Amino acid sequence: MRSGLLLAAASAVIFLCTAALPGDAADVLGGRAAPEDVARLRAEHGLDRAPHVRYLDWLSGMLTGEPGVSLITGRPVAELIAQRAPVTLFLAMAALAVSVPLMAALAWAAVRGPRRLRPVVNAVVVAGAALPQAVVVAALVASLSAAWRLFPPVSMLPAGVPPWQRPDLLALPVLSLALPTAAYGTVLLRGAVADVVARPYVRDAELRGLRSVTVLLRYVLPVVAAPATRLLAVVLGGLVAGTAVAETMFGVAGLGELLVTAVATRDVPVVQAVALLAAAVVVAGMLAADLVAPSADPRTGLKAAGS
Numbered sequence: 267m268r269s270g271l272l273l274a275a276a277s278a279v280i281f282l283c284t285a286a287l288p289g290d291a292a293d294v295l296g297g298r299a300a301p302e303d304v305a306r307l308r309a310e311h312g313l314d315r316a317p318h319v320r321y322l323d324w325l326s327g328m329l330t331g332e333p334g335v336s337l338i339t340g341r342p343v344a345e346l347i348a349q350r351a352p353v354t355l356f357l358a359m360a361a362l363a364v365s366v367p368l369m370a371a372l373a374w375a376a377v378r379g380p381r382r383l384r385p386v387v388n389a390v391v392v393a394g395a396a397l398p399q400a401v402v403v404a405a406l407v408a409s410l411s412a413a414w415r416l417f418p419p420v421s422m423l424p425a426g427v428p429p430w431q432r433p434d435l436l437a438l439p440v441l442s443l444a445l446p447t448a449a450y451g452t453v454l455l456r457g458a459v460a461d462v463v464a465r466p467y468v469r470d471a472e473l474r475g476l477r478s479v480t481v482l483l484r485y486v487l488p489v490v491a492a493p494a495t496r497l498l499a500v501v502l503g504g505l506v507a508g509t510a511v512a513e514t515m516f517g518v519a520g521l522g523e524l525l526v527t528a529v530a531t532r533d534v535p536v537v538q539a540v541a542l543l544a545a546a547v548v549v550a551g552m553l554a555a556d557l558v559a560p561s562a563d564p565r566t567g568l569k570a571a572g573s
Contacts, residue, residue: 269553276545281321284534291337291532311337333539338531343539354520356429358505361443368448373455394449399511403442421516439512462489499555503548
């Protein structure tokens with residue numbers, strides 16, 4: 267129920283935001299055409315109908331799997347999304363694979379690392395979480411591409427080539443997504459780790475001479491699993507929804523780049539479909555976290571055993 271209400275609210279917000287954009291696709295298509303020609307184009311695409319009628323028509327189309335056609339290219343929106351989605355999904359999953367172990371290592375180092383190292387780690391993760399993604403992209407291009415020439419500065423995949431066959435082209439976009447995500451996740455996760463390591467049974471395990479890796483795996487991770495599951499679900503949704511900057515700056519033909527182009531050309535059906543898809547991914551992640559997190563919490567098992 268809550269997920270449905272969140273999606274309904276997201277659809278209303280998306281529609282209102284697209285309706286508030288200055289101009290529309292008829293202005294872009296009409297160019298310098300006469301006002302009557304622009305009005306005709308607006309009527310052909312249904313842009314002159316009442317807002318509530320357009321909203322209900324769009325929502326019914328999304329629910330039936332028919333999000334309409336692009337006002338600029340005339341191609342079905344579902345076809346455009348299906349063509350771009352694999353690249354964005356690959357970027358998001360690769361960034362998650364990089365950011366999760368990095369997040370865990372940084373959170374542990376920020377709490378239980380060498381005392382001299384902890385302030386440095388905390389400062390780095392806070393700065394990394396606060397930096398705009400465009401700054402991260404510029405730093406990666408300047409260092410890994412311009413200075414060291416490890417990766418190309420643009421990531422244009424050849425036509426028909428799956429993204430996983432050219433990881434060298436997508437390394438910089440993946441890093442530009444993974445590094446801020448790891449920093450942001452560390453800022454949120456380190457509090458839970460600090461709370462767990464301060465508990466008596468963890469201190470007792472350390473006094474008994476157990477290795478840090480053993481303490482982490484046996485005593486810390488089971489308790490941190492529940493909040494970490496919720497965090498990962500939100501992070502994955504944010505990765506899928508937040509690829510626009512990286513894809514645009516690196517020239518990656520994914521959903522984020524499609525969204526930016528559609529906004530620039532006022533291609534409303536494309537903007538609405540991609541934005542609602544991103545919102546659905548975030549809501550689905552939150553729902554999955556709510557379902558999985560209780561089973562990952564060891565206190566749930568203890569309560570069940572006690573009853």
